[in-house]
Amino acid sequence: MTRSKQSRGDCVFCGREMTKGGLSRHLKTCPQRQEAISKAQAGKKQRLYHLQIQDAWSSAFWLHVEMNGNAALSDLDYYLREIWLECCGHFSQFSVGGWSGDEIPMSRKIDHLFEPGVELTHIYDFGTSSETLVKAVDVREGRPLTRYPVYLMARNKMPEAACAECGKPAGWLCVECLIEEGEWTTLCEKHAEEHPHDDYGEPIPLVNSPRLGMCGYEGPADPPY
Ligand SMILES: [Zn+2]
Ligand SMILES: [Zn+2]
Ligand SMILES: [Zn+2]
Ligand SMILES: [Zn+2]
Secondary structure: OOOOOOOEEEOOOOOOEEEHHHHHHHHHHOHHHHHHHHHOOOOOOEEEEEEEEEEOOOOOOEEEEEEEOOOEHHHHHHHHHHHHHOOOOOOEEEEEOHHHOEEEOOOOEHHHOOOOOOEEEEEEOOOOOEEEEEEEEEEEEEOOOOOOOEEEEEEOOOOOOEOOOOOOEOOEEOHHHHHHHOOOOEEOHHHHHHOOOOEOEOOEEOOOOOOOOOOOOOOOOOOOO
16 A cells, blocks of 8 residues: 555644644644643543544554543544444454453443553454554543543545556556555546446445454544534
8 A cells, every 4th residue: 555655644733733743742742632621512521532543554644533531432433433434234342452352341440541652453354454553642621622522633635645547646556456466556536437446346435444444444533422
């Protein structure tokens, strides 16, 4: 896959565009975030965790979220499935230490698990597996910014793709090229229509997820709330 350029995303509080690492630092001091925190009324006071989430194999895909300490790992599993992963209801698990590490029950509370520096691995689908790293980078005490367990603070912008035929911006991916040739062939609308491959259906729209093209995943890669 041709996704090497450092991806960037916007801080939801102030709109500044930065890299994943830049946001990790910025979110600690963003004045607009501090203002939102000072007005937060959404729920009970608790420990709130700034989690940096990234695809284990492609650094282009990442999220910064704030998660309620009172919530459970199952809430994070649900969030990851909705925004990135869900194709056909596969099993998933969290562990410390990757594939060989001990599985952590989905019922485990976030604040019994995380402290800054702790990193978990999430695996979705034990066949064509997606692997996600979840690292706690900060913690605060206070009220959440939402009535949901997870608040999205930033995510990578859709990786840019060029049409394999003409070089213009691409919005489509050929699944047959991927499965039969192992080639990541992205296409503009015109060339998607003209592309001769349809053994796996017409080319599918590119979406902002590291699972695109794996198993039956086709998006939509939208946050659940
Ligand atoms: Zn900001
Ligand atoms: Zn599947
Ligand atoms: Zn084209
Ligand atoms: Zn093709």
